[in-house]
Amino acid sequence: xxxxxxxxxxxxxxxxxxxxxxxxxxxxxxxxxxxxxxxxxxxxxxxxxxxxxxxxxxxxxxxxxxxxxxxxxxxxxxxxxxxxxxxxxxxxxxxxxxxxxxxxxxxxxxxxxxxxxxxxxxxxxxxxxxxxxxxxxxxxxxxxxxxxxxxxxxxxxxxxxxxxxxxxxxxxxxxxxxxxxxxxxxxxxxxxxxxxxxxxxxxxxxxxxxxxxxxxxxxxxxxxxxxxxxxxxxxxxxxxxxxxxxxxxxxxxxxxxxxxxxxxxxxxxxx
Amino acid sequence: xxxxxxxxxxxxxxxxxxxxxxxxxxxxxxxxxxxxxxxxxxxxxxxxxxxxxxxxxxxxxxxxxxxxxxxxxxxxxxxxxxxxxxxxxxxxxxxxxxxxxxxxxxxxxxxxxxxxxxxxxxxxxxxxxxxxxxxxxxxxxxxxxxxxxxxxxxxxxxxxxxxxxxxxxxxxxxxxxxxxxxxxxxxxxxxxxxxxxxxxxxxxxxxxxxxxxxxxxxxxxxxxxxxxxxxxxxxxxxxxxxxxxxxxxxxxxxxxxxxxxxxxxxxxxxxxxxxxxxxxxx
Numbered sequence: 293x294x295x296x297x298x299x300x301x302x303x304x305x306x307x308x309x310x311x312x313x314x315x316x317x318x319x320x321x322x323x324x325x326x327x328x329x330x331x332x333x334x335x336x337x338x339x340x341x342x343x344x345x346x347x348x349x350x351x352x353x354x355x356x357x358x359x360x361x362x363x364x365x366x367x368x369x370x371x372x373x374x375x376x377x378x379x380x381x382x383x384x385x386x387x388x389x390x391x392x393x394x395x396x397x398x399x400x401x402x403x404x405x406x407x408x409x410x411x412x413x414x415x416x417x418x419x420x421x422x423x424x425x426x427x428x429x430x431x432x433x434x435x436x437x438x439x440x441x442x443x444x445x446x447x448x449x450x451x452x453x454x455x456x457x458x459x460x461x462x463x464x465x466x467x468x469x470x471x472x473x474x475x476x477x478x479x480x481x482x483x484x485x486x487x488x489x490x491x492x493x494x495x496x497x498x499x500x501x502x503x504x505x506x507x508x509x510x511x512x513x514x515x516x517x518x519x520x521x522x523x524x525x526x527x528x529x530x531x532x533x534x535x536x537x538x539x540x541x542x543x544x545x546x547x548x549x550x551x552x553x554x555x556x557x558x559x560x561x562x563x
Numbered sequence: 564x565x566x567x568x569x570x571x572x573x574x575x576x577x578x579x580x581x582x583x584x585x586x587x588x589x590x591x592x593x594x595x596x597x598x599x600x601x602x603x604x605x606x607x608x609x610x611x612x613x614x615x616x617x618x619x620x621x622x623x624x625x626x627x628x629x630x631x632x633x634x635x636x637x638x639x640x641x642x643x644x645x646x647x648x649x650x651x652x653x654x655x656x657x658x659x660x661x662x663x664x665x666x667x668x669x670x671x672x673x674x675x676x677x678x679x680x681x682x683x684x685x686x687x688x689x690x691x692x693x694x695x696x697x698x699x700x701x702x703x704x705x706x707x708x709x710x711x712x713x714x715x716x717x718x719x720x721x722x723x724x725x726x727x728x729x730x731x732x733x734x735x736x737x738x739x740x741x742x743x744x745x746x747x748x749x750x751x752x753x754x755x756x757x758x759x760x761x762x763x764x765x766x767x768x769x770x771x772x773x774x775x776x777x778x779x780x781x782x783x784x785x786x787x788x789x790x791x792x793x794x795x796x797x798x799x800x801x802x803x804x805x806x807x808x809x810x811x812x813x814x815x816x817x818x819x820x821x822x823x824x825x826x827x828x829x830x831x832x833x834x835x836x837x838x839x840x841x842x843x844x845x
Contacts, residue, residue: 471620472659475651476720477643477675494671497661501706 302423307352308536309421314430316537320544321418327548328410335554337406343547344413353420361420362412369412373405428453429527446525454510462503469498564632565593566760567617567649567728571626574612578624586612588784590626594728594760594777599750601775601792602764605806609784610764611654614730617762619645630728647676650726654733656717660705665696665716668705672724690723693753695745711742718746722753729753730762735770747774768810772796772831780805797829812836819844 304310309317324340331337348358359366380397387393422430432449439445470480473494480491514520572590577583587609594600604610615621616628619635619642627634635645650672653659662668666687673686691698694715700708705716718734731750735743751774754761765771771778771792778795780788782805788795796802796809799817809831816830816839825843830836 468653469659471615472653472656473671475618475620475646475653476672476724477646478671479643479675494659494661498659501661502658 303353303357303420304423305352305421307350307421309347309351309417311534311536312421312540313531313533313537314422314426315433315531316533316540317418317422318427318430318434320540321414323544324414324547325411327544327551328407328414330555331407331551332403332555334402336551337403337410339550339554340410340547341406343543344410344417347417348413351417351421357420358413358416362416365412366409369405369408372408373401376401376404424453424456426529429529430531433531450519458503458506461506462499465502466495466499469495469502564596565629566596566631568593568629568632569613569616569626570629572613572616572623572628573625574616574621574623585609585784587616587781590786592779592786592789594762596760597758598776599754599761599763599774601771601778602762602781603766603768603771603778603807604781607783608781608805610781611732612784613781614651614732614762614764617728617730618649618651620651647672647724648726649728649730650721650724651730652718652721652732652734654736656720656734657705657710657713660713660717660720662705664702665691665705665708666701668716669720669723672720676724686723686725687719690719693722693756694719694749709742711738711745714738714742714746715749718749726759728760728762730764732764733766734763735765735767743770750774768796768808769812772810772813780807792831793829796831797827816840 324343328340331340348355377393377397377400378391380392380394380400382394382396384392384394385398428449431452432445435443435445435448478491478494480488480495482488482491569590569592572587573585574587575583575585590613602610602613612621616623619628622636627636629635630645630648635642660668662671669687669690670683673683678686687701688698691700696712696715696719700712700716705713708716714734718731721729734750735746738746747770750761750763753759763771763775775792778788778790778792779786780795780802787801787805788798796813799809799813802809812833812835813829813831816836817827819825819840820827823843828839830839
């Protein structure tokens with residue numbers, strides 16, 4: 293079970309997106325998501341969807357991976373856009389009992405679906421093409437101005453890294469403990485709700501104990517390597533903005549202008 | 564009559580993904596009543612997977628596990644009974660303890676078996692006796708005990724279920740020599756008194772040589788050898804190729820035999836070595 297959950301879904305490769313500066317990638321992805329939310333009209337949505345699709349192609353990662361890793365959220369998207377179908381205002385197109393579907397309802401559901409879908413794909417693109425190391429390093433660089441207002445960026449980044457790293461370890465540990473208690477006859481699917489909650493004690497308690505033990509060991513190991521000694525840290529890899537990053541920035545800028553322009557130009561405005 | 568039998572046993576992890584890896588492949592074996600079976604193999608050779616298959620924690624992809632000639636997966640509802648009949652202690656079992664007192668922790672298995680309060684008391688005391696734990700520990704918190712004592716409590720928790728087959732996955736890993744010796748003695752003592760089958764997984768060849776009647780050698784999910792320990796440890800080169808070794812004492816006696824040009828006989832225990840030296844060299 294633990295192995296099924298792939299965290300840090302980085303898929304190594306050597307595409308244009310893989311080679312981009314993580315800082316630019318993170319910021320541009322974030323900016324693209326903002327643009328997705330400003331897109332109102334069909335034309336704007338089409339522009340940004342086409343761009344997302346080009347991004348997927350540029351990542352040279354099989355579309356299969358995108359579909360597999362976003363299946364659950366995709367189902368949620370369809371569900372929420374289905375709900376939106378019934379909450380339109382205006383002249384009904386279709387009426388049956390208490391169910392009314394209006395033109396604005398249909399438009400709403402399409403917009404919701406397209407927006408969530410685009411956002412999902414953009415973030416998947418970022419996740420797939422950026423390794424966990426690059427991601428945290430990039431975040432660190434982006435957050436570094438916060439140092440001037442007294443935020444300890446290094447520590448925050450270290451916390452993020454450790455907590456991400458601990459998720460699969462804790463999952464594995466949980467499985468081990470569940471198996472051990474099962475082999476002593478623990479039955480977690482029996483009795484009323486109170487019995488069930490009680491039956492989790494043999495799992496939660498050792499899990500807490502082992503998590504604390506691990507945390508102590510880790511902090512000891514970090515201290516042995518002089519963590520906390522403040523000094524200027526260097527990195528093995530230093531980021532440099534390249535032509536690809538510049539190109540991406542210009543492209544995203546153009547997309548933004550296009551989206552805003554088409555939002556106002558569009559005749560069939562939504563809502 | 565065989566107590567446990569495996570027929571064409573297959574089990575793979577991460578089925579259907581690119582990470583698919585087979586834990587055990589086509590295992591056929593039969594364990595007779597009253598034997599202690601040692602299991603050796605490199606890390607990731609499928610020892611622990613095999614243990615979990617015997618215990619019914621995981622269901623084989625192909626093949627059967629027969630406990631007393633009955634397929635354990637014949638009836639899904641019975642699988643809990645199999646957990647009780649084939650007791651399994653995991654690696655570092657002390658990490659799975661949760662009871663407020665030693666008593667509560669050991670009693671967890673017997674209570675799940677549905678025994679009455681009095682029977683549970685008897686089982687707990689018996690198990691503690693086997694594990695050489697004094698009754699004064701009954702009301703202590705298991706988290707306050709020493710490493711060796713914790714390990715004993717965890718093993719006692721399995722013994723208390725009175726399993727027909729006891730599987731111990733590296734029961735002595737990470738313990739000091741005295742605790743280790745104590746646990747090995749407890750295992751032997753338990754075996755002498757109950758005559759139950761014990762499956763003993765270990766990386767320490769000396770321990771395997773000392774207590775087992777038969778040894779399984781696993782490599783990459785396959786059962787390579789299944790034979791008496793003397794026969795296994797006389798195949799040193801094959802073992803070395805699988806990342807395994809023979810006991811120190813075997814190496815010493817082999818070298819001495821070679822020097823003195825004595826006919827090769829495989830010696831695997833210290834006692835055996837003493838006899839051999841007296842016989843051949845004095």
